[in-house]
Amino acid sequence: MPKIKCYCGEVISLSEIPSLNQLLLISDVEFDKFRGKVDVEELFEKMKLVVYCNSCKRLHVYYNGFDEEATIYKIDK
Template identity: 45%
Template sequence: MPKLKCECSEVINLSGVPSRDQYLMISDKEYDSYSGLIDAEMLYSKMTIVVKCPLCSRLYIYNDGFNSPPAVYCLE
């Protein structure tokens, strides 16, 4: 997914690696299940992708990767 059009009409470019607007998150419980040396690719696969609009700060949370629609959150 190289670009995402936000509901505010901002076009978010995700083609750069690393992307300034893409974040990864993992729950505390999941994180605490790891210790010692960890395979970065395996850990990455367990993380949820979050895209933050640089204009309105709306969050697009991809719980199942980019193949499923995101949950969308915006500031009140």
């Protein structure tokens, strides 16, 4: 997925790797399952993808990868 369009109209590019606009999210419970040497691909599979909009500060969270629509969070304050 090279880019997405934010609700505010900003186009967020994800083509650069690593991307400053793409964040990775994992719960404490899932993270604690990894001990010692870590298989990076296995760890990555457990992470949720988050895309950050620099313009409006919204977070687009892809709980099930880019194949499904994101849940979008907007800052209240």
